[in-house]
Amino acid sequence: MRTDRVRVRFAPSPTGALHLGGVRTALFNYLFARRHGGDFLLRVEDTDQGRFVPGAEEYIIDALKWCGLTVDEGVGVGGPHAPYRQSERGEIYRQFAERLVASGNAYLAFDLPGELNERRAEAEARGEIFVYGAANRDALKNSLALPPDAVKKLLEEGAGHVIRFKMPANEELALQDIIRGEVRFNTALLDDKVLFKADGMPTYHLANVVDDHLMEISHVIRGEEWLPSLPLHALLYRAFGWEDTMPLFAHLPLILKPVGNGKLSKRDGNKMGFPVFPMEFADPATGEKWRGYKEDGYFPEAFVNMLALLGWNPGTEQEIFSLEELAGAFSLERVNRSGARFNPDKARWFNHKYLQEKPDEELADALSLMLEAEGFRRDREELVKICRLLKERATFVADIRDAARFFFRAPLEYDEKGVRKNWKAETPALLLDLARLLAGLDSFAAADTEAAVREWIADKGVGLGQLMNAFRLAITGFADGPRLFDVIEILGQDETTRRLAAAVERLGH
Numbered sequence: 330m331r332t333d334r335v336r337v338r339f340a341p342s343p344t345g346a347l348h349l350g351g352v353r354t355a356l357f358n359y360l361f362a363r364r365h366g367g368d369f370l371l372r373v374e375d376t377d378q379g380r381f382v383p384g385a386e387e388y389i390i391d392a393l394k395w396c397g398l399t400v401d402e403g404v405g406v407g408g409p410h411a412p413y414r415q416s417e418r419g420e421i422y423r424q425f426a427e428r429l430v431a432s433g434n435a436y437l438a439f440d441l442p443g444e445l446n447e448r449r450a451e452a453e454a455r456g457e458i459f460v461y462g463a464a465n466r467d468a469l470k471n472s473l474a475l476p477p478d479a480v481k482k483l484l485e486e487g488a489g490h491v492i493r494f495k496m497p498a499n500e501e502l503a504l505q506d507i508i509r510g511e512v513r514f515n516t517a518l519l520d521d522k523v524l525f526k527a528d529g530m531p532t533y534h535l536a537n538v539v540d541d542h543l544m545e546i547s548h549v550i551r552g553e554e555w556l557p558s559l560p561l562h563a564l565l566y567r568a569f570g571w572e573d574t575m576p577l578f579a580h581l582p583l584i585l586k587p588v589g590n591g592k593l594s595k596r597d598g599n600k601m602g603f604p605v606f607p608m609e610f611a612d613p614a615t616g617e618k619w620r621g622y623k624e625d626g627y628f629p630e631a632f633v634n635m636l637a638l639l640g641w642n643p644g645t646e647q648e649i650f651s652l653e654e655l656a657g658a659f660s661l662e663r664v665n666r667s668g669a670r671f672n673p674d675k676a677r678w679f680n681h682k683y684l685q686e687k688p689d690e691e692l693a694d695a696l697s698l699m700l701e702a703e704g705f706r707r708d709r710e711e712l713v714k715i716c717r718l719l720k721e722r723a724t725f726v727a728d729i730r731d732a733a734r735f736f737f738r739a740p741l742e743y744d745e746k747g748v749r750k751n752w753k754a755e756t757p758a759l760l761l762d763l764a765r766l767l768a769g770l771d772s773f774a775a776a777d778t779e780a781a782v783r784e785w786i787a788d789k790g791v792g793l794g795q796l797m798n799a800f801r802l803a804i805t806g807f808a809d810g811p812r813l814f815d816v817i818e819i820l821g822q823d824e825t826t827r828r829l830a831a832a833v834e835r836l837g838h
């Protein structure tokens with residue numbers, strides 16, 4: 330029943346991990362709800378027991394949490410329309426399916442799977458495709474074709490049956506989609522879809538429409554792959570007499586592979602080296618393990634920001650948006666019709682941008698956790714300084730960790746090319762002199778060491794570049810890196826002089 334209140338739902342089937350297309354659908358629903366002060370529901374569509382994957386529902390809930398998409402109503406939260414898990418609503422659907430049979434919009438079909446397979450094979454032999462529908466339903470085993478007493482007898486015998494929708498024979502439907510405008514369908518091309526299965530469970534179509542109605546959904550925002558279901562759904566609303574409160578529909582564009590044609594698939598990630606899932610997922614059915622954005626070191630805000638721009642644009646040049654800003658700016662009218670090409674480099678770019686804006690303290694805490702996992706502990710102050718110094722070149726906190734290795738361990742080897750270029754006969758004596766100078770300074774703040782060293786170099790009359798390079802090699806082992814005076818401030822006076830002496834020792838006098 331549509332109300333004036335905006336109510337949208339994310340309705341995943343727990344058939345595996347939610348990939349980034351699914352997260353984007355959730356995100357657009359969430360943003361739309363926030364934009365209009367409405368409700369964001371989570372409904373789990375788990376009526377297909379054959380495709381149920383243990384752990385998938387928990388995964389979906391955790392992934393939404395990680396992305397910061399707070400659910401107002403639904404699985405894990407509760408609400409006035411509970412239960413929100415379709416497997417717990419079986420009885421409701423049965424009643425609605427029977428209502429359609431009573432009104433002549435649906436019928437009972439007793440055809441056994443084997444019989445239908447035969448029909449399929451026969452059609453195939455003629456080069457046709459078998460479609461259970463208006464053209465042949467009168468010749469099949471159902472309550473429209475059989476005499477009433479035969480139907481009665483079958484029911485008394487407890488014959489298994491499904492309930493099928495009676496698709497109008499040849500009707501032109503003009504339906505509205507918020508993103509696509511008018512979409513036309515001819516029912517002649519559609520089959521009599523099963524609404525209720527022999528196992529006592531509804532199919533997706535019936536459960537989805539009944540729930541959207543009962544849960545007072547105002548807008549259905551879902552992936553383009555559901556567009557072909559729209560005519561059936563619209564006809565179900567009509568058959569139930571709910572046309573005037575039918576939700577408005579918006580079908581989101583596909584997310585395309587980074588290169589080439591087609592929809593981004595979970596395999597593409599492994600092939601091309603990027604995650605397609607928000608979080609790691611170990612598929613219990615196949616034993617396969619899938620990488621996640623979370624474990625790869627992405628900030629959820631960066632991931633969400635990147636997703637928001639996959640198929641939507643704000644109409645301005647702005648690219649960096651907080652979740653709140655997105656909610657303020659979002660509109661379905663600005664969602665594109667054509668597929669959105671996924672770009673893993675752009676995902677990294679967003680993370681880099683977000684990392685630059687993170688407080689050094691927060692980065693230091695994340696870095697500290699990583700180091701602890703490797704078995705060493707560092708002073709927080711020191712880590713804060715390291716993050717401040719190294720973040721500019723980093724995309725992930727792990728990049729800071731990798732670039733910071735020389736802080737935690739004095740170099741044992743020195744960049745060969747750098748040595749060849751910068752380590753001259755006079756270098757050892759100069760560096761030992763420099764070590765003495767540094768050891769005698771009262772302040773080791775970068776500005777002070779820099780002033781002292783520059784003065785010393787000017788006095789000596791030696792080339793600045795070559796000596797600074799040798800100095801850097803001795804301290805870090807590398808030929809380039811962050812500002813050296815900042816580096817030695819963090820390392821401290823003792824460690825700095827120790828490293829100078831050690832380099833002279835190793836690389837020769």
Ligand code: GLU
Pocket residue numbers: 340341342374533537550551552555
């Ligand atoms: N259960 C469907 C899915 O897995 C929901 C589609 C819809 O939103 O109607 O995507």
